[in-house]
Amino acid sequence: MQTRLVVPSEEGKDPASTFRTNQRPLSLKFMQIFLMFLVVGLCFSIIGLYTTKFNAVRNIMPIAPSIINVRLEDVSDIKSWIKPPTNLLHNMNDTELFWRASFVPRIKKYPFKRVPKIAFMFLTKGPLPLAPLWEKFFKGHEGLYSIYVHPHPAYNGKFSPSSVFYRRQIPSQPAEWGEMSMCEAERRLLANALLDVSNEWFILLSESCVPLHNFSIVYYYISKSRYSFMESYDDPGPYGRGRYNGNMEPEVTLSQWRKGSQWFEINRRLAVDIIEDTSYYPKFRDFCKPGCYVDEHYFPTMLTIHFSRLLANRTLTWTDWSRGGAHPATYGGADISEEFFRKITASSQCYYNKQVTSFCYLFGRKFAPSALGPLLELSLSAFGF
Numbered sequence: 072m073q074t075r076l077v078v079p080s081e082e083g084k085d086p087a088s089t090f091r092t093n094q095r096p097l098s099l100k101f102m103q104i105f106l107m108f109l110v111v112g113l114c115f116s117i118i119g120l121y122t123t124k125f126n127a128v129r130n131i132m133p134i135a136p137s138i139i140n141v142r143l144e145d146v147s148d149i150k151s152w153i154k155p156p157t158n159l160l161h162n163m164n165d166t167e168l169f170w171r172a173s174f175v176p177r178i179k180k181y182p183f184k185r186v187p188k189i190a191f192m193f194l195t196k197g198p199l200p201l202a203p204l205w206e207k208f209f210k211g212h213e214g215l216y217s218i219y220v221h222p223h224p225a226y227n228g229k230f231s232p233s234s235v236f237y238r239r240q241i242p243s244q245p246a247e248w249g250e251m252s253m254c255e256a257e258r259r260l261l262a263n264a265l266l267d268v269s270n271e272w273f274i275l276l277s278e279s280c281v282p283l284h285n286f287s288i289v290y291y292y293i294s295k296s297r298y299s300f301m302e303s304y305d306d307p308g309p310y311g312r313g314r315y316n317g318n319m320e321p322e323v324t325l326s327q328w329r330k331g332s333q334w335f336e337i338n339r340r341l342a343v344d345i346i347e348d349t350s351y352y353p354k355f356r357d358f359c360k361p362g363c364y365v366d367e368h369y370f371p372t373m374l375t376i377h378f379s380r381l382l383a384n385r386t387l388t389w390t391d392w393s394r395g396g397a398h399p400a401t402y403g404g405a406d407i408s409e410e411f412f413r414k415i416t417a418s419s420q421c422y423y424n425k426q427v428t429s430f431c432y433l434f435g436r437k438f439a440p441s442a443l444g445p446l447l448e449l450s451l452s453a454f455g456f
């Protein structure tokens with residue numbers, strides 16, 4: 072900011088110094104004319120100074136103050152590398168952001184007490200109608216989570232300073248269901264969340280998701296799991312292998328092609344792998360076009376190729392596909408009861424750290440805004456918060 076401000080005042084000085092070297096042989100009248108120009112010039116440079124200052128302030132405003140602090144003040148202090156950005160509205164474009172987010176320390180032991188956090192990443196169209204339920208869920212667990220919201224860029228969420236969602240919106244781009252822009256939005260969420268070194272687990276959620284258990288249970292379940300919850304399976308049918316395109320070879324072969332739910336939970340290592348990817352990305356962008364539903368294939372396939380042994384191959388987010396069709400069932404206020412949620416648990420079976428369990432889901436979707444009231448009423452008895 073300071074260098075910007077110096078420039079116009081130097082420019083202002085330039086005409087004055089040329090004037091001084093040339094003035095001696097000139098008459099008094101010329102002197103007066105030059106003086107007049109000098110005054111006018113000074114006025115302009117003052118105006119210039121103020122507009123530059125105004126623009127400079129406007130340009131700098133959205134940058135995270137912590138980033139400024141890192142560059143100018145605190146480079147000698149480890150705290151600047153640990154402290155999460157306090158303002159999420161940085162000025163980096165995706166290329167710059169992904170590059171920055173791909174920094175990984177080579178020394179595995181942290182030289183400070185790192186409390187691993189869960190990054191809750193909300194991919195939304197606009198508002199978060201179930202926010203009050205999430206507020207209740209997060210209450211009292213500060214320091215163990217961070218929140219990121221990626222809405223349509225035209226949407227500007229209004230949350231009060233006391234809300235956990237206050238100023239948690241990241242710079243976003245439009246995202247279309249089933250298209251590459253959806254995967255780009257998810258990578259953008261991951262990259263922003265990676266800027267906080269304490270984020271260890273990354274969960275993708277939507278505005279229609281609800282937590283099915285309290286925070287302590289969610290944290291325990293995720294932190295004690297040996298696997299990341301990326302659903303990944305080989306579907307021989309038309310909606311699985313049928314969407315594969317031979318042009319993806321040699322990066323992706325038919326036998327490597329996977330399908331899985333968009334709603335994942337992954338650890339930091341896998342998150343970095345996703346944002347640093349440049350080999351699978353162009354293949355999926357060019358050969359998994361609409362009708363292929365790239366958000367159901369890109370991450371499951373590339374992570375299975377790279378880290379198959381680290382994947383639980385299932386999702387933590389319960390969705391009801393039983394009604395058939397392209398969209399899962401949406402539940403409103405009239406559907407909500409303790410019995411409803413008990414059934415979800417009773418009817419599931421899965422593996423957790425190689426043990427068979429009926430405790431398979433931490434989140435559920437889809438829930439309509441009308442479900443909020445009933446959900447808030449039974450959250451203590453049904454979810455334990």
Ligand SMILES: *[C@@H]1O[C@H](CO)[C@@H](O)[C@H](O)[C@H]1NC(C)=O
Pocket residue numbers: 164165166167
């Ligand atoms: C980001 O900015 C850099 C430098 O101007 C440019 O090379 C790059 O293409 C930009 N990336 C995007 C995604 O716009």
Ligand SMILES: *[C@@H]1O[C@H](CO)[C@@H](O)[C@H](O)[C@H]1NC(C)=O
Pocket residue numbers: 298303375379380382383384
């Ligand atoms: C997930 O599937 C892969 C094969 O795609 C397998 O190697 C891995 O062991 C599976 N994970 C678990 C936890 O069973």
Ligand SMILES: *[C@@H]1O[C@H](CO)[C@@H](O)[C@H](O)[C@H]1NC(C)=O
Pocket residue numbers: 285286287288454455456
């Ligand atoms: C979370 O839920 C579990 C089981 O429902 C309960 O035992 C525990 O006390 C709850 N924890 C908090 C912090 O409310």
